[in-house]
Amino acid sequence: MISKSLTDLINHRQRSLQQTRRIQRTIYEFVLRHSDNFNSPQFKSISNADLGLLFQITDEQVFDGLLGQLCEQSSRRPLAFRLSTRMTSCGGMTTMQRDNRPGALPEFEITIATSPLFDTFNVDSVAKVGGVTCHDRLQALQRIMEHEMLHLAELLLFSDSNCNGSQFKNYARRHFGHTESNHRLLTPRDVARKKLGISPGDTVVFDIGGRTVTGVINRITKRATVLVADAKGTKYSDGKRYSKFYVPLNMLRRK
Numbered sequence: 001m002i003s004k005s006l007t008d009l010i011n012h013r014q015r016s017l018q019q020t021r022r023i024q025r026t027i028y029e030f031v032l033r034h035s036d037n038f039n040s041p042q043f044k045s046i047s048n049a050d051l052g053l054l055f056q057i058t059d060e061q062v063f064d065g066l067l068g069q070l071c072e073q074s075s076r077r078p079l080a081f082r083l084s085t086r087m088t089s090c091g092g093m094t095t096m097q098r099d100n101r102p103g104a105l106p107e108f109e110i111t112i113a114t115s116p117l118f119d120t121f122n123v124d125s126v127a128k129v130g131g132v133t134c135h136d137r138l139q140a141l142q143r144i145m146e147h148e149m150l151h152l153a154e155l156l157l158f159s160d161s162n163c164n165g166s167q168f169k170n171y172a173r174r175h176f177g178h179t180e181s182n183h184r185l186l187t188p189r190d191v192a193r194k195k196l197g198i199s200p201g202d203t204v205v206f207d208i209g210g211r212t213v214t215g216v217i218n219r220i221t222k223r224a225t226v227l228v229a230d231a232k233g234t235k236y237s238d239g240k241r242y243s244k245f246y247v248p249l250n251m252l253r254r255k
C-alpha cells in the first residue's frame with residue numbers, strides 16, 4: 001500500500017545533512033536545466049509547470065515518488081499547482097478540499113506566493129527560509145516547496161497538518177534540513193521600509209487628480225492605505241474624520 005510505504009519512509013529514512021544538501025543541489029540543477037522559465041537561479045518569471053517540475057523531481061529524489069502517487073490515488077486526479085500574486089506574508093499554502101457530495105474525493109492544491117519570492121531578491125541578496133540561508137529565488141522556492149510537500153504528506157497520511165507541531169518539525173529537519181518552520185522573505189511592508197523608507201504611521205504626500213494630498217499611512221499591503229483628514233470622511237477611533245486612499249507604493253513621498 002502506498003500510504004504504508006510513505007509512512008514508513010517519512011518516519012524512518014535516515015540521511016546525513018550532507019546527503020540531504022547533495023540531493024537538494026541535484027534537484028536545483030535539474031530544475032535549472034529543464035524549466036522553460038528558469039534561465040538563471042534569479043529567474044524573472046515562473047509558471048505552474050515549473051512548480052509541477054520541482055514537485056515531481058523532489059518527490060522522486062526524497063520520497064521515491066510516493067507522495068505524488070498517494071495524492072493521485074486519494075483524489076483520482078493530479079495535484080494542482082497555483083501561483084498567487086495576492087498572498088504577501090506566507091510563502092506558500094497547501095489545501096485539502098472536499099465538497100459535501102457523498103463519496104466526493106478530496107482535492108489537493110499547492111499555492112506558491114510570487115511576490116515574497118520576487119521582491120526579496122530585488123532588495124536583498126540572501127534570505128532565510130526554513131532556517132536555511134538561501135542565495136537566490138530558486139533556493140528559496142525549493143525550501144518553500146519542501147515545506148508545502150510536508151504539509152501535503154501530513155494531510156494525506158493524517159488528514160491534518162501543523163508546521164508548528166513537533167512531528168512536522170522532525171520531518172522538516174530529517175528530510176530537508178530545515179531548522180525553522182517560517183521564512184524571512186520580505187513582505188510589501190518590509191520592501192516599502194527598505195526601498196522607499198516608508199512605514200505605517202509615516203506622513204506622506206501623493207498626487208491625485210492634479211492636487212497634492214497629505215495623509216498618514218495606515219497599512220501596507222500591495223498598496224498603501226493612506227488616511228487623509230477630511231471633514232466629510234469616516235470617523236476613526238482618534239475622533240477625527242478621514243478619507244481612505246489605496247495608493248501604489250511608488251506614488252508616495254515622505255513628507
Ligand SMILES: [Zn+2]
Pocket residue numbers: 147151162163181
Ligand atoms: Zn506551514
